[in-house]
Amino acid sequence: MNSVEIDSSSASSRVPNDDLSKSGQDTDDEGHAMSATTRVACLAVVAVAAWQSVSPIETYMHEFLATDKMIANADITNHIWPAYSYAFMFTLIPIVYLSEYWTGYAFITALALILRLCTTFLQEFSPMAALWPHQSALGLFGIASACKVSFKSFIYVIVPRRVFFAITGYVRAANLVAHVLGGTIGFSLRKHRISWVTFYTIQQACLCAALFAFGIAVYALQKGPRQHASPTRPFAPRIRSRAELYDLVHGIFPSRLVNIWSVWIIVAHAVYGLVLVNTSTLFFNIDRNAHLNGVVVSCARLCAAGAAVVVARCPRRLLDQSLVLMTTGSISTGLLIALAGLTTHITTSYASLIAIHAVFELCFCVGNGVVASRIPTSIRGIAIFVNTLFCLIMQSALQFVCGPLLELSVHSKFSTFALIMVSLGTVLAITARCTRPA
Numbered sequence: 387m388n389s390v391e392i393d394s395s396s397a398s399s400r401v402p403n404d405d406l407s408k409s410g411q412d413t414d415d416e417g418h419a420m421s422a423t424t425r426v427a428c429l430a431v432v433a434v435a436a437w438q439s440v441s442p443i444e445t446y447m448h449e450f451l452a453t454d455k456m457i458a459n460a461d462i463t464n465h466i467w468p469a470y471s472y473a474f475m476f477t478l479i480p481i482v483y484l485s486e487y488w489t490g491y492a493f494i495t496a497l498a499l500i501l502r503l504c505t506t507f508l509q510e511f512s513p514m515a516a517l518w519p520h521q522s523a524l525g526l527f528g529i530a531s532a533c534k535v536s537f538k539s540f541i542y543v544i545v546p547r548r549v550f551f552a553i554t555g556y557v558r559a560a561n562l563v564a565h566v567l568g569g570t571i572g573f574s575l576r577k578h579r580i581s582w583v584t585f586y587t588i589q590q591a592c593l594c595a596a597l598f599a600f601g602i603a604v605y606a607l608q609k610g611p612r613q614h615a616s617p618t619r620p621f622a623p624r625i626r627s628r629a630e631l632y633d634l635v636h637g638i639f640p641s642r643l644v645n646i647w648s649v650w651i652i653v654a655h656a657v658y659g660l661v662l663v664n665t666s667t668l669f670f671n672i673d674r675n676a677h678l679n680g681v682v683v684s685c686a687r688l689c690a691a692g693a694a695v696v697v698a699r700c701p702r703r704l705l706d707q708s709l710v711l712m713t714t715g716s717i718s719t720g721l722l723i724a725l726a727g728l729t730t731h732i733t734t735s736y737a738s739l740i741a742i743h744a745v746f747e748l749c750f751c752v753g754n755g756v757v758a759s760r761i762p763t764s765i766r767g768i769a770i771f772v773n774t775l776f777c778l779i780m781q782s783a784l785q786f787v788c789g790p791l792l793e794l795s796v797h798s799k800f801s802t803f804a805l806i807m808v809s810l811g812t813v814l815a816i817t818a819r820c821t822r823p824a
Contacts, residue, residue, distance in 0.1 A: 391519070392473075393500070401737075403440055405692050408666045409544070412431045413685075421808050422609075423606040423607065423609055424546065424606070426602065426603075426606040426759065427602075427603045427604075427606040427607050428545060428553050428604035430600065430606065431540070431541055431545075431553075431557065431576035431599075431600075431603050431604045432553070432556050432557055432560045433560070433595075433596070433599040434499075434537075434561045434596045434600045434603065435557045435558075435561045435594045436560035436561065436563065436564040437564065437595040437596035437598075437599060438502065438564075438593060438596040439560075439561050439564035439565050439568065440448070440564045440565075440567055440568040440571070440587045440588070440589065440591070440592040441565075441572075441577050441589050441592075442568050442569075442570045442571040442572035442575055442588055442589060442680070442769045443509075443572065443582075443585040443586060443589060443702045444568060444569070444572065444666075444680075444683070445569060445572060445665070445669075445682075445683045446572055446576055446585070446612055446621075446664050446666065446679060446680070446681045447666050447668045448462055448666040448670045449666070450509075450582050451466070452670065453518065454504070454582050455512060455514060455515065455520070455732040456514055457515060457517065457520070458516045459667070459735050459795065460711065461517055462667065463664070463799075464669055464789040464790055464793055465517055465521065465789075465790070465796075466517065466520045466524055466791050467524065467663050467664065467667075467785070467789075468575065468782075468786065468790070469520075469521040469522075469524035469525045469528065469776065470524040470525070470527055470528040470531070471528065471659075471660075471663075471782045471785045472525070472528065472782055472785070473524070473526070473527075473528025473532075473664065473783045474528035474529070474531050474532050474778055474780070474782075475528075475531050475542075475775075475778035475779060477528065477529045478480055478532040478535070478771075478774065478775055478778060479775065480705075480787070481494060481532045481533055481535070481536065482532075482535055482536070483534040484770060487541065489723075490539060491536045491537070491539050491540035491543065492600075494533050494603050495533060495536050495537045495540050495600060496558075496600060496604075497530075497533060497599065498529075498531075498533030498534065498536070498537065498602075498725040498771065499530075499593055499596055499597045499600060499608045500597070501526045501527070501529055501530040501533075502526075502527060502530045502593055503590060503593045503594070503597070504526055504575055504704075505523045505524075505526045505527045505530070506523075506586050506589055506590050506593070507586075508520070508523040509523045509524070509586070510582075510583065527623050534772060535770075535774070538682075541553070541557065544603070544607060553680065557693075562691050565683075565684065565687050565803065566684040566687060566688065568589075568680070568790075569679075569680035569681060569683050569684035569687075570680060570681065570684060571588060571614070571680075571684075572679075572680035573584065573678065573679070573680035574676065575680045576677045576679075576680070577677055584704075614721075627659035628674040633715045633771070637700040641646070641760060643756065643760070644757055644760050644761065646814070646817055647708075647712070647753045647756045648769075648773055649756060650712060650716070650753055650810065650814065651750070651753050651757070651773050651777070652773055652776045652780060653777075653780065653806065653810050654716065654719070654746065654753075654807065655750070655773075655777045656725075656748070656777045656780040656781040656784065657803045657807055658719075658742075658746050658750075658801070659777075659781055659782075659802055659804050660781060660784055660785065660788075660803060661723060661726075663677075664796055664799055664800070665683070665739060666679060667796045668727060668796050668800065669732065669735065670728065671795075671796055671797070672729070672730065672731075672735055673732040676732045678736065681742065682736045682739060683739075684688070685740055686739055686740040686742075686743035686744075687743065689740050689741075689744040689747075690743040690744055690746070690747035691747075693745070693747040693748035693751070694745075694747055694748075694751050695746045696748065697748060697751040697752055697755065708752050708756050709750065709814065709817070711748075711752055711817045712752065712811075712814055713752060713811050713814040714808045714811070715745050715746070715748060715749035715760055715811075716749070716808070716811030717807070717808055717811035717812070717815075718745050718811075718813060719742055719745050719746055719749070719807045720805070720806070720807030720808035720809075720810075720811060721804065721808070722741050722742045722745065722804075723738075723742060723804040723807060724800065724801060724804035724805050725738045726738035726739055726742065726800060727796070727797050727799070727800020727801055727803075727804065728797060728800070728801065732801045757769065784802075788802060
C-alpha cells in the first residue's frame with residue numbers, strides 16, 4: 387500500500403504518498419520470512435501487554451482509599467477519580483505529537499510503564515487523608531493511558547503484515563488473561579485479609595517485568611534486519627496544505643452512516659469508561675463487605691471477550707443488522723446501568739455489570755466494523771485518535787458536571803449514565819428509519 391485513497395467517491399487524495407507509506411504494515415516485505423529477532427520482539431510485546439495488565443488493587447481501590455487512607459467517599463468520587471479523565475484528555479494530543487514527530491513510539495511506551503510504576507508508589511506511601519497524592523497518581527495514570535496510542539502504533543510498526551491479526555489477537559488474549567489473573571489474585575488476597583502492601587508489591591513487580599520485556603523488544607528490533615520502519619524514531623505523515631487536511635477529514639468522515647457510528651462510539655465509550663471508573667465505588671456503597679469484586683470483573687471481561695468472538699465469527703450477519711443491533715444494545719445497556727446503580731442487592735449489581743460488559747463489547751465491535759469497513763486502512767489510526775479525543779472531551783465534561791459541579795452520589799451518576807445511553811438508543815432508532823446504509 388504505497389498510496390492513500392481517501393474516498394473512492396471523492397477526488398483523489400492529495401496527501402503525499404512518500405509520507406503516508408511509512409507505516410510498518412505498508413512497507414512489510416511479504417517475500418521474507420519473519421526473522422528470529424522479530425519473533426522475539428513480538429513475543430516480548432505480548433509479554434508487555436500481559437504484565438502491565440496484572441492489577442490486584444484495581445477493583446479494591448475505593449475500599450483501600452476509604453478504609454486505609456481514611457478519605458471520604460465524596461472526595462474519592464468527586465476529587466480523585468476525575469483526575470484520570472482530565473489528565474488523559476489534556477495530554478493525549480501532546481503525547482501523540484511527541485511520539486509521531488519527536489521521540490518515536492518506543493520512548494513514549496517506556497515512559498507509560500514508568501509512570502504507572504510511579505502511580506503505585508504514590509498511592510501506597512501517601513500520607514493519611516491526603517488528597518493530592520492520589521490526585522497526582524490518577525493524573526499520572528491518565529498520562530500513561532494516553533500513551534497507549536503509542537503502544538498500539540508500536541505494535542502496528544513491528545508486526546509483519548502477514549501475521550498482524552494473529553499477533554494482535556495474542557496481545558488481546560494476553561491482556562484479558564492478565565486482567566483475570568489480577569482480579570483473581572486481588573480476590574484471594576482480600577479474602578484472606580492480606581495487607582494492602584502485598585497488592586501493590588505484586589503490581590510493581592509485574593510492571594517491572596513489563597518494562598524489562600519491552601526493553602528486550604526494543605533491543606531485538608535494533609539488532610535485527612531493517613525490514614520495517616523503526617519504532618524508535620518519528621515518521622508521521624505531514625499535511626502541507628489545507629486541501630490535504632480537507633481530504634484527510636473527509637476520509638475520516640466519508641458518509642452519513644460513518645458519522646452516525648462515530649458519534650455512537652464517542653458517546654457510548656465515554657459513558658462506559660465512567661461506569662468502569664465508578665464501579666468499585668458503587669460496589670462499596672451497596673455492600674461494604676463485598677469481596678467478590680475482582681472475580682466479577684474478571685467474569686465480565688471474559689464475557690466481553692466472548693462477545694468479541696461472536697462478532698469475529700459472524701461479522702456479515704451482524705453488520706447487515708448493525709443499526710438495529712446498536713439501537714437495541716444502547717437501550718439495553720442503559721437499562722442495565724440503571725439496574726446496577728439503583729439496586730440494593732450486590733448480586734444484582736454484579737450480574738448487571740457482567741451483562742453491561744458483554745452488550746457493550748458486542749455493540750462496540752460491530753460499530754468499529756461498520757466504521758473500519760468504510761475508511762481506508764492507512765487512516766484508520768487517525769480516525770481512532772480523533773474519536774478517542776472527542777470521547778475524552780465528553781467524558782471529562784461528564785466527570786466535571788456529575789462531580790465537582792453537581793456533586794451527585796454514585797447512584798445518581800449511574801442514573802445519569804443510563805439516561806444518556808437510552809437517549810442515544812432512541813436517537814439511533816429514529817435515525818435507522820431515515821438512513822440507508824452507505
